[in-house]
Amino acid sequence: MTHRIxxxxxxxxxxxxxxxxxxxxxxxxxxAQSLAQAQVLISEHHYFCAVVDFILPDAPNGEAIxxxxxxxxxxxVMTGNIDKRTRETVDKYPIIDYITKENKQAYQYLKKQLTxxxxxxxxxxxxxxxxxxxxxYISNLLYRHKYQVLEAKDGVEALEVLQQNPxxxxxxxxxxxxxxxxxxxxxxxxxxxxxxDKVIIGVSGSDSPHLSARxxxxxxxxxxxxxFNAEEFYCRLSLxxxxxxxxxxxxxxxxxxxxxxxxxxxxxxxxAKKFQKIRAINNQASQVSMIDIDHFKRINDDYGHDAGDDVxxxxxxxxxxxxxxxxxxxxxxxxxxxxxxxxxEQENSKQLEQFRKYIELNSRSFTQHNIQxxxxxxxxxxQENEIDELLKDADKKxxxxxxxxxxxxxx
Numbered sequence: 001m002t003h004r005i006x007x008x009x010x011x012x013x014x015x016x017x018x019x020x021x022x023x024x025x026x027x028x029x030x031x032a033q034s035l036a037q038a039q040v041l042i043s044e045h046h047y048f049c050a051v052v053d054f055i056l057p058d059a060p061n062g063e064a065i066x067x068x069x070x071x072x073x074x075x076x077v078m079t080g081n082i083d084k085r086t087r088e089t090v091d092k093y094p095i096i097d098y099i100t101k102e103n104k105q106a107y108q109y110l111k112k113q114l115t116x117x118x119x120x121x122x123x124x125x126x127x128x129x130x131x132x133x134x135x136x137y138i139s140n141l142l143y144r145h146k147y148q149v150l151e152a153k154d155g156v157e158a159l160e161v162l163q164q165n166p167x168x169x170x171x172x173x174x175x176x177x178x179x180x181x182x183x184x185x186x187x188x189x190x191x192x193x194x195x196x197d198k199v200i201i202g203v204s205g206s207d208s209p210h211l212s213a214r215x216x217x218x219x220x221x222x223x224x225x226x227x228f229n230a231e232e233f234y235c236r237l238s239l240x241x242x243x244x245x246x247x248x249x250x251x252x253x254x255x256x257x258x259x260x261x262x263x264x265x266x267x268x269x270x271x272a273k274k275f276q277k278i279r280a281i282n283n284q285a286s287q288v289s290m291i292d293i294d295h296f297k298r299i300n301d302d303y304g305h306d307a308g309d310d311v312x313x314x315x316x317x318x319x320x321x322x323x324x325x326x327x328x329x330x331x332x333x334x335x336x337x338x339x340x341x342x343x344x345e346q347e348n349s350k351q352l353e354q355f356r357k358y359i360e361l362n363s364r365s366f367t368q369h370n371i372q373x374x375x376x377x378x379x380x381x382x383q384e385n386e387i388d389e390l391l392k393d394a395d396k397k398x399x400x401x402x403x404x405x406x407x408x409x410x411x
Contacts, residue, residue: 001050003118006073007031008038008064010056010063014086014101016079018051021107027112035059048385049096049117053109054079054086062089062289069093074144076113078106094144097234116238120146121243127151128158128173128185129203133247134226138172138203141370147239147339155180159188166200169244171219175204175211178289185210185216190219196247199240213354257330258314263334268402269328272339272387275327280385287348287381290394294374296334307369314366315375322355337391343382352409360407374407 009015013030022029030045035058050068055081057060068075070247077090077098090098097113099106130136139149148167152158154177162168171189175182182202189200202215205226208356219334221243222236255267263271279286291314293299296377300308312334319328319336327339340348356377364372378397384390401410 002026002027002028002163004030004044004045005099005114006038006050006068008035008050008052008056008068009078010034010053014053016256017107018110019368022051022114023113025111025119033057035064035067042068042071042073047071049114053075053077053089053262053283058189062086063184064094065093068243069095074146074155076110078110094140096145097231112238112363117146119245120241121148123169124148125170126158126161126165126168128153128155128171128177128182129156130174130177134174136250139388141233145234154178155185155188155363158185162192170199170201170241172201172203172237172320175202175206175215181215182317183220185213185350186220187369194220195219196244196251199239199244201236219337249396260312260330261338262316262319263322263327263329265331268327268331268339269387270326275339275341275383276385276390277385279383283383284343285345285381285383286387286390287343287345287379288387288390288394289340289348289352289377289379290331290391290398291336291338291375291377292398292402293334294376296373299371303369303371307371309366310367310369311371311373314363315363318355318359318366322351322358348381349379350407351410352379353380356409358409376401377409379409379411 003026005022006021007015007029008017009018009031010033019029019031027219032041035056050073052064052068054077056064065075065077066158075095077088077095078101079098082098082099082100099110127135127140127142127149129138130153135151139151142149150161150168152161156179158171158173165366173182173185180203186200189198201218202220203226204211204222215223220242224233224236226411255263257264276286295310296308299311311326316330322337328343329337331337342348356375363374364370376398378394378401380390380391380393380397381391401408404410
């Protein structure tokens, strides 16, 4: 979905730069050079957010700000200066942020904010606070920046909410609460989740000089003393969520095959070993399949390595179509592996046969090179604690399929 942004700016060069930034962030942008033009556009369109100049020809004292705010458009204010009077005017309104047009850094910061807003819609934040007033205040700050918000009255309830919503990314926890304090909650959360999984931000109105250190030593990522400045709250929150994004990106790059975008060998072994432990405890059989493209060297020799890469990428899409619920990976070269979540041996082998046949009948249409190819498949179902042994047996079945003439599934 493309988001629409309203840019209210009377200087054409600045408006052009702002529009370029917005478009580069994926927005569709409209420009108004006056408050009157902005009001017309607001009546005609629904806006995801707005960037509003403080001084306009028909609104010299920030009168455009309440217009976008009252229209429930999340608003970023940009101004040439931020003197005391301007700051007092800006602070009266629940805006997303204000940015001074002092230097190039201001526009880089604007780009960050425009990138964050759509992302925030997918980020769940749990507010843990026994004071209803404080809980509502923090929640409203989060809603303003488009975060998904959940609430809990104390640490015990927070753990219950966290169990029901494991995709929560950030926990903002007060310290002084009944049943379980904030620093105790930190310890319990860190027993279940690492810093790479969830951010914890501690807050407290206590004057204790040691509380911030206690929070951080208990596993919190950050700490704010109440009453805190909303601007600082947003900066700290954004930096912590950015950190989670960066960690997730690094993990994805480390665990993803660069060409096919399927999980790589490293990720497969990490996950399969976890599954194996559960299967071993429950005395369940594990089911694994090894798949290899027939005569792949010939494809590279006849059509070139670029064509061979196209075949691998196309095959990865077929894997995702047939086995999206299973643990998939490219082990290397033209060799792939599937670890089945299901224990239904008959259904899994049937699905492998359908996959093999689909490739045989349709592979010529997969790439622009019109290359006809097939795959050989080895499949095993057995009780075995070690994933390496499972793969060895599946590999034997795969080579049996090759010996029998290729383009077949051997069980």
